[in-house]
Amino acid sequence: MRLLKELPGYDLTYADVFMAPSRSSVTSRYDVDLTSTDGLALPTPLIAANMTAVSGRRMAETMARRGGLAVIPQDLPVDIVAATIARVKAAPVLFDTPVVVAPTDPVGVALSLMPKRAHGCVVVVDGDRPVGIMTAADAARLDRFTQVREAMRTDLTLVAEDTAPVDVFDDLTATKRPAAIAVDEEGRLLGLMTPQGAVRATIYRPALDRSGRLMIGAAVGISGDSESRAAALIEAGADVLVLDTAHGHQERMISAVERVRALVDGFEGDGRVPIVAGNVVTRQGTADLIAAGADIVKVGVGPGAMCTTRMQTAVGRPQFSAVLDCAAEATASGKSIWADGGVRYPRDVALALAAGSGGVMIGSWFAGTHESTGELFHDSEDRLYKENFGMASARAVRARTRTQSAFDRARAALFEEGISSSRMYLDPARPGVEDLIDFIVSGVRSSCTYAGATTLPEFADLATVGVQSTSGYEEGRPRPLG
Numbered sequence: 001m002r003l004l005k006e007l008p009g010y011d012l013t014y015a016d017v018f019m020a021p022s023r024s025s026v027t028s029r030y031d032v033d034l035t036s037t038d039g040l041a042l043p044t045p046l047i048a049a050n051m052t053a054v055s056g057r058r059m060a061e062t063m064a065r066r067g068g069l070a071v072i073p074q075d076l077p078v079d080i081v082a083a084t085i086a087r088v089k090a091a092p093v094l095f096d097t098p099v100v101v102a103p104t105d106p107v108g109v110a111l112s113l114m115p116k117r118a119h120g121c122v123v124v125v126d127g128d129r130p131v132g133i134m135t136a137a138d139a140a141r142l143d144r145f146t147q148v149r150e151a152m153r154t155d156l157t158l159v160a161e162d163t164a165p166v167d168v169f170d171d172l173t174a175t176k177r178p179a180a181i182a183v184d185e186e187g188r189l190l191g192l193m194t195p196q197g198a199v200r201a202t203i204y205r206p207a208l209d210r211s212g213r214l215m216i217g218a219a220v221g222i223s224g225d226s227e228s229r230a231a232a233l234i235e236a237g238a239d240v241l242v243l244d245t246a247h248g249h250q251e252r253m254i255s256a257v258e259r260v261r262a263l264v265d266g267f268e269g270d271g272r273v274p275i276v277a278g279n280v281v282t283r284q285g286t287a288d289l290i291a292a293g294a295d296i297v298k299v300g301v302g303p304g305a306m307c308t309t310r311m312q313t314a315v316g317r318p319q320f321s322a323v324l325d326c327a328a329e330a331t332a333s334g335k336s337i338w339a340d341g342g343v344r345y346p347r348d349v350a351l352a353l354a355a356g357s358g359g360v361m362i363g364s365w366f367a368g369t370h371e372s373t374g375e376l377f378h379d380s381e382d383r384l385y386k387e388n389f390g391m392a393s394a395r396a397v398r399a400r401t402r403t404q405s406a407f408d409r410a411r412a413a414l415f416e417e418g419i420s421s422s423r424m425y426l427d428p429a430r431p432g433v434e435d436l437i438d439f440i441v442s443g444v445r446s447s448c449t450y451a452g453a454t455t456l457p458e459f460a461d462l463a464t465v466g467v468q469s470t471s472g473y474e475e476g477r478p479r480p481l482g
Contacts, residue, residue, distance in 0.1 A: 038358025095191025261293025346443025
C-alpha cells in the first residue's frame with residue numbers, strides 16, 4: 001500500500017483514511033478478479049461471521065453460491081453443526097434452495113416461511129415433485145387458513161439442472177413468471193432461480209470444495225476438548241476450522257491451536273483443512289498464532305457493532321492500523337489475516353483489502369438480512385428487523401455454558417462484553433445478503449479500478465491511502481435528503 005503522506009503517530013480507524021485515485025488502464029470493474037489472498041481462494045473475499053444471530057445453513061449456502069464463506073458458530077452442538085454441513089454440501093450449486101410447502105398447507109404457513117429466503121416465493125410440492133409456485137402477491141386477498149392450492153400458480157417454468165442462467169433469464173423475462181424450477185430427469189425438485197438470481201449466477205463464481213460442493217466453515221471453542229470437536233467437524237466435511245475468543249493472544253488459545261494443528265496434520269482425508277485463529281490486533285499476537293499453527297489470523301478487538309470491550313476494558317485497537325500491522329506480519333510469514341469487525345460501508349471492505357487483509361469478515365451488517373438465523377419481527381411502524389447479539393454477551397454466554405450447572409452459568413453471565421439484544425433492521429433496498437454482497441462487491445471492484453488493479457495482490461500494492469479529518473470523512477457522506 002502506498003501513502004500520500006507519512007502516517008501519524010497514532011492509530012487509525014477506517015473512517016480516518018481515504019483512498020486517492022491513481023492512473024489506471026482498467027476499463028471495467030468486470031475486469032477485476034476478487035479472489036481472496038488468504039489461501040482459500042474464495043472468488044469473493046467475504047466471510048459471514050461465526051455469530052449465532054448471523055450464520056446458519058441459509059447464510060452458508062447463499063454466501064458460498066456467491067463466492068464467499070459462512071462460519072457456523074461454536075455454540076451449537078456438534079451433531080447439529082454436522083447436520084448443517086451435510087445439508088449445505090447437498091444443496092444445489094447454481095440454483096437457489098427452495099422453500100417448499102404442500103398443496104394442503106394453509107396460506108399463512110407459506111407466508112411465514114417465505115422470508116426464510118430472499119427469492120420471495122415458495123414451491124408447492126406433491127412428495128418431491130413441484131406442482132405449483134406461490135408468491136405473497138398470489139395470497140394478498142386470501143384468508144390465511146385457505147389452502148395453498150387455492151393460491152398457487154400451476155403454469156411452471158421447469159428446467160434441467162444444467163440450463164444456462166442466460167436461458168433461464170430470457171425464459172422468465174418472456175413469460176413474466178417469478179422463478180424457474182430445476183428438476184432432475186424424474187421430475188424431482190432440485191432448486192429454483194429467479195431472474196435476478198440468473199444475473200448473479202453469471203457474475204459470481206461459487207466457492208466450491210474439491211468435490212464441487214459448496215464450502216462452509218465451522219468454529220471450535222478453546223475450552224474443553226477442542227480436538228474432539230475439530231475432528232468431528234472435519235469428518236462432517238467442514239472446509240475451514242475457526243478458533244477464536246475475545247482475547248486471542250493468550251496461552252489457552254495458543255495451546256488449542258497447537259493441538260488442533262497436530263490433529264489436522266495427522267488427519268487422513270482429501271486435504272489439509274485450514275485453521276483460522278484469533279482475535280488479535282498486534283504483530284506479536286499474529287506471529288504467535290502463526291507459530292502455533294494458524295493459517296489465517298483473525299484481526300479485530302472491539303470494532304464490532306455488538307462489542308462493548310473497548311468501553312468496558314479500554315482494550316482494543318483502531319481497526320485500520322490493526323489490519324495494516326497484522327497483515328504485514330502475516331505476509332512476512334507466508335500467511336494471511338481476516339479483518340474482523342468495524343465494517344459499515346463497502347469503502348471499509350476496500351480499505352481492509354488495501355491494507356493487506358486476505359478476506360473480510362462481516363457480522364452485524366449481515367444480521368439484518370433474510371438469510372441470517374434470527375426470526376423476522378415487525379416493529380410498531382411495521383418495519384422488519386431481526387435481533388442481534390454479541391458473542392461475548394450474557395445471552396451468548398448462556399448458550400455456550402448450557403451444559404454447566406445453573407450456579408456456574410449464573411456466575412459466567414455476570415461478566416459480559418457485548419450487547420445481548422439489538423434490532424438490525426432490514427434495508428428495504430437490500431433485504432437479502434446477496435443484495436449486500438452486490439453492494440460491497442461493486443464498491444470494491446470500483447476501488448480496484450481507481451487504483452489500477454485487476455487482482456487483490458495488485459490492489460494491496462497499488463492502492464494509495466491518505467489520512468483525513470472528521471470533516472473530510474463527513475464531506476464524503478451522501479445527503480439523500482436536502
